[in-house]
Amino acid sequence: MIPFEYLRAEDAASAVAAVASRPTAAFLGAGTNLVDHMKLGVASPELLVDVSRLPFDEVEPLPGGGVRIGAAVRNSDLAADPILRSRYPAVSRALLAGASAQLRNLATTGGNLLQRTRCVYFQDVTTPCNKREPGSGCSAIDGYTRYHAILGASSACVATHPSDLAVALTALDATVVVLGVHGERQIPLADFYRLPGDDPHRDTVLEHGELIIAVDLPDLPFAARSTYRKVRDRASYAFALVSVAAALDVADGSVRDARVAFGGVAHKPWRATRAEEVLRGAPISDESFLQAAEAELAGARPLAGNEFKVPMARNTLVAVLRELAQEEAR
Amino acid sequence: MDVRIQLHVDGEWRALTVDTRTTLLDALRDRLGVMSAKKGCDHGQCGACTVLLDGRRATTCLALAVAYDGAEITTAQGLTNGGMPHPVSQAFLDHDGFQCGYCTPGQVCSAVGMLDEVKAGQPSYVTRDLARSVELNDEEIRERMSGNLCRCGAYVNIVAAIREVAR
Numbered sequence A: 001m002i003p004f005e006y007l008r009a010e011d012a013a014s015a016v017a018a019v020a021s022r023p024t025a026a027f028l029g030a031g032t033n034l035v036d037h038m039k040l041g042v043a044s045p046e047l048l049v050d051v052s053r054l055p056f057d058e059v060e061p062l063p064g065g066g067v068r069i070g071a072a073v074r075n076s077d078l079a080a081d082p083i084l085r086s087r088y089p090a091v092s093r094a095l096l097a098g099a100s101a102q103l104r105n106l107a108t109t110g111g112n113l114l115q116r117t118r119c120v121y122f123q124d125v126t127t128p129c130n131k132r133e134p135g136s137g138c139s140a141i142d143g144y145t146r147y148h149a150i151l152g153a154s155s156a157c158v159a160t161h162p163s164d165l166a167v168a169l170t171a172l173d174a175t176v177v178v179l180g181v182h183g184e185r186q187i188p189l190a191d192f193y194r195l196p197g198d199d200p201h202r203d204t205v206l207e208h209g210e211l212i213i214a215v216d217l218p219d220l221p222f223a224a225r226s227t228y229r230k231v232r233d234r235a236s237y238a239f240a241l242v243s244v245a246a247a248l249d250v251a252d253g254s255v256r257d258a259r260v261a262f263g264g265v266a267h268k269p270w271r272a273t274r275a276e277e278v279l280r281g282a283p284i285s286d287e288s289f290l291q292a293a294e295a296e297l298a299g300a301r302p303l304a305g306n307e308f309k310v311p312m313a314r315n316t317l318v319a320v321l322r323e324l325a326q327e328e329a330r
Numbered sequence B: 001m002d003v004r005i006q007l008h009v010d011g012e013w014r015a016l017t018v019d020t021r022t023t024l025l026d027a028l029r030d031r032l033g034v035m036s037a038k039k040g041c042d043h044g045q046c047g048a049c050t051v052l053l054d055g056r057r058a059t060t061c062l063a064l065a066v067a068y069d070g071a072e073i074t075t076a077q078g079l080t081n082g083g084m085p086h087p088v089s090q091a092f093l094d095h096d097g098f099q100c101g102y103c104t105p106g107q108v109c110s111a112v113g114m115l116d117e118v119k120a121g122q123p124s125y126v127t128r129d130l131a132r133s134v135e136l137n138d139e140e141i142r143e144r145m146s147g148n149l150c151r152c153g154a155y156v157n158i159v160a161a162i163r164e165v166a167r
Ligand SMILES: Cc1cc2nc3c(=O)[nH]c(=O)nc-3n(C[C@H](O)[C@H](O)[C@H](O)COP(=O)(O)OP(=O)(O)OC[C@H]3O[C@@H](n4cnc5c(N)ncnc54)[C@H](O)[C@@H]3O)c2cc1C
Pocket: A026, A027, A028, A029, A030, A031, A032, A033, A034, A035, A036, A051, A071, A075, A097, A098, A099, A100, A103, A106, A107, A108, A109, A110, A111, A112, A113, A114, A115, A162, A163, A164, A165, A210, A211, A212, A213, A237, A238, A239, A240, B043, B044, B045, B046
């Protein structure tokens, strides 16, 4: 690890100014991803600006019925928040599916959204990786692809995004609130993450020095009937092979509205708009759920080591929708 | 970059100078000689370095010491009960909740933190209804303790020890 300066941010504006003015500076949340990368040589910032104690540590109602989640709220506190648990259970459950309790007690909302891929080659500086070192090549495409993408990948990068939280937030139409040197902007989560294309170096549309200060969840009454299911190589404390976040609005035996996103299948949380279209107005039945899954996965392009993900994603979505359809209304 | 910090460790204020690169785990072990926080993986993956940090269980191998100036830390060594072992440590002894013992201090701190989380009504991934209160059955114990790996595989007895304390 190279030597670095550490600065505990006094306020958001000075944190932004400090990082924006120095290309080698980075924000520090709890460090559970960034410090790991510094140990591995994947990241080597010369200045860390600690934003984990800025006063963005609350979950508060928004006018209009939504909820604002501060960027410094710890993953465990967010998961246990009564509003989240009753009105947006998919978000709570997604958080609880991630990492371990002793990591969630530290990890921040902002840091969680900006954690980087767990692609083994990205984390190993001795191997080529376009995301870590643009132009060096992709070691994964012809290598170990069990955890890699089946949707939206490019010949430059087939990595997946590892955050569980981001999948639930994407399904439920959340917006990221960002502060930069030129002021605040709001970015729908659906537009926040990028597909790899020719430039897998960048995970998101954020500019250097832009600070996440909050995430807003809109008022979505039927999100009370939402959940998150994660399929992994061991029962707990492992990243997703495939995951599904979904919310279902049901009436008189049919689906009135739905929100669906997949995790573990793409460079970003994959909002399943095609599946949602099929679901809207469809009768509640396994056939409808299967059709929805197939509509979304028709474009899947699995790699040699992850063909299993296509049926796994399909079956997981069907199982989640079936579970939600049977859930008692709240 | 050297920085002067203070940590309240197992009941005592300790002042030290650390390089900004020093993790909380290395500060405890290498600088303060507090050996009950263990280094397993050094990458957040095993839970051996778990302590109670300002009252909550936390891994220390990815935490920078400089970011925790002024923090209160309790390691397994500091978890005592008027000179007697803490009830959780005692239960690990009674149930053979270990073989080599390397993961044990982290397991014990984690179990203490976990029981507090349950008391506070925090759900886990396997809690059926997130809006209701939690019943700490074996499935819940296993899920909530999944951040602590035991290479000796003493899991069955670890669950038994925790089940007894929770009763
Ligand atoms: C063993 C292990 C298992 C894990 N398993 C899972 C899992 O199953 N599912 C899952 O979702 N996650 C998992 N994680 C990842 C974990 O959730 C993240 O490490 C954590 O959420 C990151 O939060 P942090 O506050 O520590 O971020 P940091 O590590 O401090 O920061 C991460 C990135 O975000 C940037 N950043 C931080 N805060 C802000 C901000 N407010 N604005 C702009 N930029 C910011 C940093 O500069 C850095 O680039 C696991 C981690 C470990 C170590």
